[in-house]
Amino acid sequence: MNVTIAGSGIAGGYLARLLERKGITVDIYDGMDHDTRCRCRSCGWGAPTGIKTYLADVGLDFNDYLIEPMSSMNFDGLVAKTPLCTLNKPRLIKDLARDTGLKQQNLEPEEADNYDIVVDATGIARAFLPPCWSDLTMPTLQHRVVVESRGDETLKAGACGNRIPGLGYLWIFPVGNNHYHIGTGGIGLVGLDSLLDRFYQDLSGRFSFTRLCSCRGSVRVASPYYSTPFFYKKTRKDGTSQVIIGIGESVGTVDPFTGEGIIFSLECAKIFADSWPDYKQYTRSVLARFAWMKKERETLDYLLSREGKGGPRLRDRWRFFQNARRSGIGLPVLEAFRKIGPLSQWVERPDEKF
Numbered sequence: 001m002n003v004t005i006a007g008s009g010i011a012g013g014y015l016a017r018l019l020e021r022k023g024i025t026v027d028i029y030d031g032m033d034h035d036t037r038c039r040c041r042s043c044g045w046g047a048p049t050g051i052k053t054y055l056a057d058v059g060l061d062f063n064d065y066l067i068e069p070m071s072s073m074n075f076d077g078l079v080a081k082t083p084l085c086t087l088n089k090p091r092l093i094k095d096l097a098r099d100t101g102l103k104q105q106n107l108e109p110e111e112a113d114n115y116d117i118v119v120d121a122t123g124i125a126r127a128f129l130p131p132c133w134s135d136l137t138m139p140t141l142q143h144r145v146v147v148e149s150r151g152d153e154t155l156k157a158g159a160c161g162n163r164i165p166g167l168g169y170l171w172i173f174p175v176g177n178n179h180y181h182i183g184t185g186g187i188g189l190v191g192l193d194s195l196l197d198r199f200y201q202d203l204s205g206r207f208s209f210t211r212l213c214s215c216r217g218s219v220r221v222a223s224p225y226y227s228t229p230f231f232y233k234k235t236r237k238d239g240t241s242q243v244i245i246g247i248g249e250s251v252g253t254v255d256p257f258t259g260e261g262i263i264f265s266l267e268c269a270k271i272f273a274d275s276w277p278d279y280k281q282y283t284r285s286v287l288a289r290f291a292w293m294k295k296e297r298e299t300l301d302y303l304l305s306r307e308g309k310g311g312p313r314l315r316d317r318w319r320f321f322q323n324a325r326r327s328g329i330g331l332p333v334l335e336a337f338r339k340i341g342p343l344s345q346w347v348e349r350p351d352e353k354f
């Protein structure tokens with residue numbers, strides 16, 4: 001049985017390493033043809049420090065990738081403790097792929113036919129699986145900027161929803177040496193450039209911003225449940241069968257409220273490796289583990305619907321609170337209920353200063 005992984009991002013690279021540890025050899029392909037300065041897919045590089053256990057499982061040391069802790073963050077004017085940090089994601093992806101024999105080209109369908117199992121780890125592209133049952137994606141725009149303080153203040157890491165219309169938010173992640181990833185995303189949002197420009201304008205009295213690069217992207221916030229099917233059996237030209245099976249963002253392991261996908265892609269790859277070769281069990285485990293993502297997706301659907309125009313229901317606010325708690329963000333329950341973070345269509349204190 002020969003196996004290939006299409007995509008050497010976080011999920012694909014990690015899976016290659018995990019399978020290798022089980023004595024399973026795979027061919028891994030990735031053309032890495034991203035139109036970005038860092039040669040990686042557009043990403044904020046934010047992750048919880050809990051990622052260290054996943055890295056340790058494949059012999060990598062978290063401290064080699066840590067850029068800055070974000071132990072306190074500003075959420076729409078409220079400062080809360082968090083277990084988040086920024087990581088050198090390009091280096092991590094490179095190290096995950098080291099010694100895996102990565103073929104630096106995309107896997108093409110004709111080539112894929114040579115394999116009995118094709119793992120689709122192609123992220124947003126979902127290049128091999130059939131379309132998601134009910135997809136939902138969020139367009140994004142991110143800049144890398146140098147931030148200079150006009151006084152002695154440091155720009156705090158944070159996320160704000162009250163600057164963004166509709167279902168979206170803006171993030172400020174420090175990535176070392178006064179460099180920041182400042183980005184925004186929102187479902188159905190247009191004019192992302194002007195939202196970032198307004199942010200720079202509003203803070204221009206306190207900080208100067210010099211843009212180094214800019215990238216557009218998109219993140220799948222559909223949830224795993226709505227990203228089924230996870231696997232697909234196909235008959236090849238010679239009559240033999242082939243299985244295509246997805247991991248990571250290709251099957252929606254991304255937090256629908258925040259777009260956070262790094263740690264969940266690792267977790268998904270781990271579930272895959274632990275269930276190998278039982279892909280039905282794998283599917284069941286992923287759906288069970290990420291059942292909360294289905295609920296968040298349902299909140300998004302509700303808020304995007306006509307009925308949702310009246311604002312979030314109690315259950316939507318509860319899901320937001322649980323989201324913050326799951327991420328280890330110390331938002332007091334009442335604040336979490338009141339702010340409802342990125343779900344900012346219903347701004348309650350629009351004049352709050354970042």
Ligand SMILES: Cc1cc2nc3c(=O)[nH]c(=O)nc-3n(C[C@H](O)[C@H](O)[C@H](O)COP(=O)(O)OP(=O)(O)OC[C@H]3O[C@@H](n4cnc5c(N)ncnc54)[C@H](O)[C@@H]3O)c2cc1C
Nearest residue numbers: 007009010011043044045046107122123217248249261262
């Ligand atoms: C602007 C933005 C900011 C984000 N910020 C964060 C953040 O701060 N923290 C966080 O946790 N998540 C963030 N995310 C989400 C996160 O980047 C992804 O969810 C995560 O990287 C998914 O990992 P993956 O390995 O499944 O997919 P990807 O990282 O997208 O990797 C897929 C790989 O497949 C390759 N590929 C595509 N087609 C083919 C093919 N035919 N053959 C071979 N290879 C192919 C691509 O080149 C790519 O390298 C952000 C997303 C965006 C868009």
